[in-house]
Amino acid sequence: MKKRNISVYIFLKPKVLKVFLDQKKTRKRPNIFVRDEQQLSESVNSINESYSDDKDIDLVREDTGEKTAPRDWIMAAGQSRRIWNELYKVIDSSDVVIMVLDVRDPPGTRCAHIENFLKKEKPHKHLIFVLNKVDLVPVWVTQRWVAILSSEYPTVAFHASLTHPFGKGAVINLLRQFTKLHSERKQISVGFIGYPNVGKSSVINALRSKKVCKVAPIAGETKVWQYITLMKRIFLIDCPGVVYDAANTETDTEKVLKGVVRVELVPDPEQYIPPLMERVKPEHLSKTYGLESWEDSEDFLSQLGIKTGKLLKGGDADTTLCARMVLNDWQRGKIPYYKPPPGFEEPLSAQDQEQEPITKKAELNVAEESDSEEETENVTTPTEENENATSTDSDEEEERKREKQEKLQLAHEAYMSSLTSKQKRSLMLRNKRKKVGTDFYEVTNVKNRNRDR
Numbered sequence: 001m002k003k004r005n006i007s008v009y010i011f012l013k014p015k016v017l018k019v020f021l022d023q024k025k026t027r028k029r030p031n032i033f034v035r036d037e038q039q040l041s042e043s044v045n046s047i048n049e050s051y052s053d054d055k056d057i058d059l060v061r062e063d064t065g066e067k068t069a070p071r072d073w074i075m076a077a078g079q080s081r082r083i084w085n086e087l088y089k090v091i092d093s094s095d096v097v098i099m100v101l102d103v104r105d106p107p108g109t110r111c112a113h114i115e116n117f118l119k120k121e122k123p124h125k126h127l128i129f130v131l132n133k134v135d136l137v138p139v140w141v142t143q144r145w146v147a148i149l150s151s152e153y154p155t156v157a158f159h160a161s162l163t164h165p166f167g168k169g170a171v172i173n174l175l176r177q178f179t180k181l182h183s184e185r186k187q188i189s190v191g192f193i194g195y196p197n198v199g200k201s202s203v204i205n206a207l208r209s210k211k212v213c214k215v216a217p218i219a220g221e222t223k224v225w226q227y228i229t230l231m232k233r234i235f236l237i238d239c240p241g242v243v244y245d246a247a248n249t250e251t252d253t254e255k256v257l258k259g260v261v262r263v264e265l266v267p268d269p270e271q272y273i274p275p276l277m278e279r280v281k282p283e284h285l286s287k288t289y290g291l292e293s294w295e296d297s298e299d300f301l302s303q304l305g306i307k308t309g310k311l312l313k314g315g316d317a318d319t320t321l322c323a324r325m326v327l328n329d330w331q332r333g334k335i336p337y338y339k340p341p342p343g344f345e346e347p348l349s350a351q352d353q354e355q356e357p358i359t360k361k362a363e364l365n366v367a368e369e370s371d372s373e374e375e376t377e378n379v380t381t382p383t384e385e386n387e388n389a390t391s392t393d394s395d396e397e398e399e400r401k402r403e404k405q406e407k408l409q410l411a412h413e414a415y416m417s418s419l420t421s422k423q424k425r426s427l428m429l430r431n432k433r434k435k436v437g438t439d440f441y442e443v444t445n446v447k448n449r450n451r452d453r
Helices: 002-011 014-020 037-049 081-093 112-120 139-149 168-181 200-208 252-258 269-279 282-289 297-308 319-331 350-355 370-380 384-388 394-418 421-433
Strands: 096-102 126-132 155-157 188-194 226-229 234-238
Touching: 081 112, 081 188, 096 168, 096 200, 126 139, 126 168, 126 200, 139 155, 155 168, 168 188, 168 200, 168 234, 188 200, 200 234, 252 269, 269 297, 269 319, 282 297, 297 319
Parallel strands: 096 126, 096 188, 126 155, 188 234
Antiparallel strands: 226 234
16 A cells, blocks of 8 residues: 555656646747838738739638639640649750740740840840741741741741751751850750740751651650751750640630641530631631532531531431531641731732832942932833823934933943942842742642642
8 A cells, every 4th residue: 555655656746747737837938920010011012902802712702603614624735733744854954945836826925024034033045036937927927927027036946847847957057056056065955945836846856857856747756855866966956845835824726727726536526627727818728628508617517528428317417526627627737727917917919019118228238229220210210101102203203212221221321330349239139039929829839739849
């Protein structure tokens, strides 16, 4: 009994009770993130100013019965963390970054996020724009976009083809200049980035003149980055296509029409035909598919299904299959389309191209006076009175014509001798470049452009 009482007495000692039963007398110091009351009031005011009802989750809202449907999983293509990791690996490993753009829609395939990232975090890396697929648009559209984008970064027009490439020499010469700029290094790496289905792997194959990268006219063919040797000192890095724009600002229609999503995985492809028909001219659709007229998109798909033989059991046209066919032709470049450059929303006609000034005085640095221009007009072009002058005697008329021609020739030679070499070149350019324009889609076989090769 005594031992048991002793053990109980040990637990009843004040030190032991303090350890097991008594709580701490000192309380924790609160975490205060402000120095004084003034800073606290400023932080509260900034929070109140940045408050918005749309972002408040706890706010009670009226139930209208309408709910936004969950976004389809295929619309998140090109935005996974794995692909973004591949992109940043390519950027970190590259000395020169080439952003491949689709010339049909250069602003839609640019990435302001990557450009700002390179300016702030990687200012020592060089950025180049390559406008691919220039064979699908008229020449003047390519010239305008190259002139606009060249004010920001070096821009090269390119046509990716193993047999007939365009712009290959310009890109290789540009890369050789960068090797001379980085002469202290043994080699430089060039990374190719861009949207899916803009032709990054095709550009690399065209530079090598050999199929070294797997290519396909659908998005998502390149899965991981890969190194390709272009020369002894130049290495190329192929990157998977990344959709840079956030999901909140880019709609599903824009993604489908940019070629980001595979057509066979798109649900309800009929809903994307009306915006496609708004972008394409009716005469181009009628020439591509051989249809004369239609009322709306449903009538267009039904006529196309009947003509191509894509029918259901009851004899009705399979509009879903026809819509997928049209979207496939759109992504493969068989339907003519381009986004006009700023200031040229209306296409240039043949008359406008003839009347448009080809060369500007600021570009040629030629200061021609108005008197000299009037003199050239008077020398080179006969007046209406001289053209309409008639004489009864044919011999006298011939003699007058000869005298006039001799005078005109002598005056022209005297005027040309008074001009400087720079003014002569500008005059030759003016007379040489004034050509009658033609419709690109009437002259060029866009749908089957490699048939005659």
